[in-house]
Structure formats: structure tokens, C-alpha cells
Amino acid sequence: MSASTAARTDRFDRRLLAPMMLGSILNPINSSIIAVALVPIASAFGAPPSQTAWLVSALYLATSIGQPLVGRLVDTFGPRRLFLIGAALTGIAGVLGVFAPNLGVLIAARVVLGFGTCAGYPASMYLIRSEADRTGIASPAGVLTALSVATQTIAVIGPTLGGLLIGLGGWRATFAVNIPLAVACLVLGALVLPRTMPVTPGADRLRIDLLGIVLFAGTLVSLLLFLMSIGVETLWLLGLAVLFGAAFAWRSLRAPDPFIDVRVFAGNVPLLVTYARGVLAATVSYCFLYGFTQWLEGGRGLSPSQAGLVLLPTFATGILVATLTGRRPEIRGKLVVGAAAQVVGCVVVLFAGSGSPIALLLVVAIVLGIPQGLVNLAVQNTLYHQADPARVGASAGLLRTFMYLGAMIASSASGAFFHHGTTDAGLHDLAWFMAGTAALFLVITLVDRSLVRVDRAARGSSEPVAAS
Numbered sequence: 001m002s003a004s005t006a007a008r009t010d011r012f013d014r015r016l017l018a019p020m021m022l023g024s025i026l027n028p029i030n031s032s033i034i035a036v037a038l039v040p041i042a043s044a045f046g047a048p049p050s051q052t053a054w055l056v057s058a059l060y061l062a063t064s065i066g067q068p069l070v071g072r073l074v075d076t077f078g079p080r081r082l083f084l085i086g087a088a089l090t091g092i093a094g095v096l097g098v099f100a101p102n103l104g105v106l107i108a109a110r111v112v113l114g115f116g117t118c119a120g121y122p123a124s125m126y127l128i129r130s131e132a133d134r135t136g137i138a139s140p141a142g143v144l145t146a147l148s149v150a151t152q153t154i155a156v157i158g159p160t161l162g163g164l165l166i167g168l169g170g171w172r173a174t175f176a177v178n179i180p181l182a183v184a185c186l187v188l189g190a191l192v193l194p195r196t197m198p199v200t201p202g203a204d205r206l207r208i209d210l211l212g213i214v215l216f217a218g219t220l221v222s223l224l225l226f227l228m229s230i231g232v233e234t235l236w237l238l239g240l241a242v243l244f245g246a247a248f249a250w251r252s253l254r255a256p257d258p259f260i261d262v263r264v265f266a267g268n269v270p271l272l273v274t275y276a277r278g279v280l281a282a283t284v285s286y287c288f289l290y291g292f293t294q295w296l297e298g299g300r301g302l303s304p305s306q307a308g309l310v311l312l313p314t315f316a317t318g319i320l321v322a323t324l325t326g327r328r329p330e331i332r333g334k335l336v337v338g339a340a341a342q343v344v345g346c347v348v349v350l351f352a353g354s355g356s357p358i359a360l361l362l363v364v365a366i367v368l369g370i371p372q373g374l375v376n377l378a379v380q381n382t383l384y385h386q387a388d389p390a391r392v393g394a395s396a397g398l399l400r401t402f403m404y405l406g407a408m409i410a411s412s413a414s415g416a417f418f419h420h421g422t423t424d425a426g427l428h429d430l431a432w433f434m435a436g437t438a439a440l441f442l443v444i445t446l447v448d449r450s451l452v453r454v455d456r457a458a459r460g461s462s463e464p465v466a467a468s
Contacts, residue, residue: 016127019188023083023120026090026181027063027400030113031286031407032158033165033174034059035293036304040171045103056290056411057224058107060404062114065217067400068260069208071122079123080193087189089116091182097175109175116182123193125384125396157315159293163308212259215248220405227412260398270450271386271395274379275402277335280441281375282406283413284342284434288368291414291430292349296361298422299354310361317369322377331378332451338374339445341367342438349431353424385454 034055042052074082093116096109165173222241226234252258289311296307325334345368352360379399387395417430445451 013131015192016131019083019185019192020120020124020127022181022188023087023185024124026086026120026178026185027114027117029158029161030059030117030178032289033162033177034110035159035290036162036297036308037166037171037174038294039297040166040304041103041106044171045106047103051103053228053411053415054107055110057228057408058110059114060408060411061217061220061224062111063118064220064401064404064408065213066115066118067122067404068398069213070118071396071398072259072261074119074122074126078194079119079126080189080195082119083123083189083193084186086116086119087182087185089113090178090185092116094175094178094182097178098172100172100175113178120185121400122396127193128384157312159289160308160312160315163303163305167303167305209251209255209257209259212248212251212255215244215251216259218244219248220408224408224412227409228415230412230416268386270448270454271383273444273448273450274382274386275399276444277382277441278379278399278402279406279409280437280444281338281342281371281379282403283409284346284438284441285368285372285375286407286410287413287430287434287437288345288349290411291418291427292364294414294418295352295422295427298418299424299427300356300361301354310358311365313362313365314369314372317366318372321370321373323373325374325377329455331381331454332445332448334374334378335382335445335451336442338371338378339438339442341370341374343435343442345371346431346435346438349434350428352427382451382454386450 038052038055041055042048070082070086089112093109093113096112097106100106100109161177162174165177169176219241222237222244226237226241248260249262252260252262293307293311296302296310297304302310328334345364348360348364348367352364383395383399413430413433417426417433420426
């Protein structure tokens with residue numbers, strides 16, 4: 001073996017980076033690009049906000065169901081097939097959105113889009129783990145940083161891109177953008193991703209837990225319907241969500257091939273805390289993305305393009321912070337600073353109003369860009385060190401599920417606080433909710449001693465993996 005060949009086998013295969021990053025951005029960019037398109041879509045179909053809200057919720061429901069299922073399938077069959085199927089569904093969703101004759105078809109396109117964009121992130125985490133096993137490098141920090149920059153901060157550029165696309169071709173352009181992205185994923189996936197055979201005995205006989213999927217979906221739908229109309233008269237929906245959840249947990253413990261194996265959590269309290277952090281951080285982030293963006297258009301009177309540009313500093317700050325800190329192994333410090341920045345940003349929002357200068361709005365965008373670059377990367381790296389290596393794909397998919405639960409909470413909170421319009425009072429109530437959530441995120445991070453062990457593992461991650 002030549003020296004050059006040996007060097008290549010000891011390094012992460014960088015050909016994988018392009019499909020990994022491109023596949024992983026499909027979901028976050030579609031999660032955020034819709035923020036500035038809701039008002040034009042409502043105008044086009046004559047639909048009230050209560051109906052267009054399903055454009056947000058439909059994608060998150062589909063993704064929340066699809067992520068753990070696809071993650072488990074990736075763990076079983078490898079990433080290639082799931083990646084290509086997901087890319088094809090994304091392209092189909094783009095076509096449906098471009099030609100949708102009514103809001104119902106548009107919501108259906110978002111459901112297909114939710115399932116189609118599920119594969120990118122679990123596939124990427126699988127590839128990182130398999131490359132670590134191949135090269136003997138436990139955690140390629142540079143690759144994790146590049147993936148985080150691509151997946152997490154891209155969500156913030158979504159509104160900016162969406163505003164520009166709407167200005168050029170109307171709201172349908174925000175769906176059309178998925179067509180070339182899907183084609184690129186199909187080409188790169190077919191050319192680059194390894195042809196992986198099933199990695200577990202009997203993988204070809206894997207049974208799909210349809211009952212588990214139904215119970216999990218029932219839990220999420222009941223919870224979402226409750227969150228979208230919180231009140232004494234809807235408490236039965238919360239009770240129904242609890243019943244579905246209990247039945248789902250019972251099913252998961254007894255099914256031979258459960259939809260989500262709750263035993264992933266067994267004896268792994270630190271991983272549960274990481275999932276809780278994901279929910280809290282996502283709640284604040286998506287409240288800002290959807291609530292603040294709606295207020296910029298409805299309360300501050302900006303156009304979709306202008307609102308997208310106001311949020312551009314959040315993207316730039318997130319990229320800069322992630323690039324500067326991504327290779328540093330400390331995880332706990334990033335979480336603490338990111339949570340504190342969320343609290344500060346929410347406090348600044350309290351001073352915003354319909355007459356606020358653009359400079360103040362840009363300050364909000366910059367401050368909340370700091371956790372965008374710190375928190376998501378730190379949570380992702382924490383999961384990498386806490387999850388069972390044999391279940392890293394499923395664990396990564398489940399992290400996204402929890403984060404999308406935070407997004408659904410944020411969407412419901414925005415609807416509740418803006419029930420009477422995108423007023424300054426509604427914005428300030430939303431800011432108090434965000435600040436309380438961010439404060440809870442900060443507290444559980446400060447008291448979490450398991451992060452000390454994660455920091456130790458991260459500092460030693462550049463060393464070769466010990467033979468087992």
C-alpha cells in the first residue's frame with residue numbers, strides 16, 4: 001500500500017461531505033423558508049392563519065414520525081437507499097407545491113416534504129460513525145462542525161432566501177427550490193454514498209411496527225391539537241395524548257421490532273436531559289423564527305424580502321460563531337453561553353415595538369445568532385458521545401423529533417400570543433414565554449454534571465479509538 005493510499009484510509013472520506021450536507025439542509029431550509037411565505041399563501045387562497053398554520057405543523061408531524069423510523073432503517077440497512085428515497089420524495093413534494101390548486105394540496109405537499117427530508121440527518125450521523133470506525137478517529141470535529149454549520153445555521157437563511165424567492169417568482173418559488181436540490185441529492189447520493197449491505201442479522205426480515213407508528217402519531221396529533229387551542233375545554237386532548245403515549249411506551253417494550261425502542265433511554269439519563277435541552281432550545285429558536293418574523297411583517301410593516309434581510313445577521317453570526325468555536329472540544333461552556341445569549345436576546349425583544357428602529361431589530365438578530373452557532377452544534381456533539389454507537393442513527397433521528405416538538409410548541413405559542421393580530425403586546429408576551437424557556441434551558445445545563453464527562457470525551461476524541 002502506498003503512503004498516499006494509507007493517508008487516505010486514515011482520513012475521513014471528504015467525498016461524503018457534499019451529499020451529507022446537502023441532504024441534511026433539506027429539512028431545516030424547508031422548516032424556515034415557509035416563515036415569510038405564510039402571509040402570501042393566505043392571501044392567495046383566502047385562508048385564515050388558523051389554516052395556514054398547518055403548513056408548519058404538517059411538516060413537523062411528518063418529520064417527527066419519519067425521523068426515528070428512518071433513523072432505525074438507516075441503522076439497519078445503511079444510508080444509501082434511504083437517502084435516495086428521501087431525495088426523490090423531496091422532488092415530488094416540490095412539484096406538488098408548484099402546481100397546488102388549493103391549500104389542502106399544499107398541506108399534503110408539506111407532509112410529503114416532511115417524510116422526504118427525514119433521511120439526510122440520520123444518514124449523515126451514520127456515515128460519521130462508520131468513518132470513525134474505519135479510520136480509528138473517534139470524533140472528526142471538523143466534519144461535525146461542517147455538518148452543524150450546514151444544517152443548523154441554514155435554517156436562519158431560510159427566511160432571507162424565501163423573501164428573495166417570493167420577490168422573484170411568488171410564494172410557489174419556495175416550493176420549486178426543492179426540485180433542483182432533490183436532483184443534486186439524487187446524483188451525489190448515487191455517485192458517492194457506499195453500497196451498504198444490511199448490518200444486522202435478519203435485517204431483510206425487519207418488520208414495520210404499524211401499531212407503534214399509529215400510537216406515536218396519535219400522541220403527537222393529540223398534543224399538537226391541544227397546544228393549538230389550549231383551554232379547559234380541550235384538556236381531553238391532553239388526556240388523550242397521555243393515553244396514546246402510555247400505550248405507545250407499552251407497545252415499544254413488547255414489540256420485537258418497535259417503531260421507537262424506548263430502551264434507548266434505559267439507564268441513560270444524560271441522553272434524556274440532552275433531548276430536553278433540544279426541546280427547550282428549539283422552542284426559543286422557532287418562536288423567534290416564526291413569531292418574530294410574523295411580527296416583522298404584520299406589526300412592523302416590513303415586506304417578506306425586508307423581513308428576510310433583517311434576519312440575515314442571525315445567519316451570519318451563527319456561521320461565524322460555529323466556525324470559530326466548532327473545533328474547540330468544550331461542550332458545556334458552549335451550552336451555557338448559548339443559553340445565556342437566548343435569555344439576553346429575549347429580553348431585548350421586550351423593548352421592540354412597531355416604531356422601533358431597524359438597528360434595534362438587527363441587535364436582536366445578532367444576539368440570537370450566537371446560540372444558533374453554539375447550541376445546536378453542542379447538542380449534536382453531546383448526543384454523539386452519549387448515544388449507544390449501535391443506535392446512533394435512531395438516537396439522532398429521535399433528537400430531531402424532540403427538536404421538532406419544540407418547533408410545534410413554538411408554532412402554537414405564536415398562534416396563541418398573536419391570536420388578535422401581530423401586535424406589540426403579543427410580541428412582548430411571546431418574548432416573556434421565550435425568556436422563561438431559555439432560563440429553564442440555562443438552569444438544567446448548569447446543574448447537569450454529566451456534561452463534565454462529555455467534555456472529557458470530546459477532548460480525547462482526536463485520539464485513536466481503542467480496539468475493543
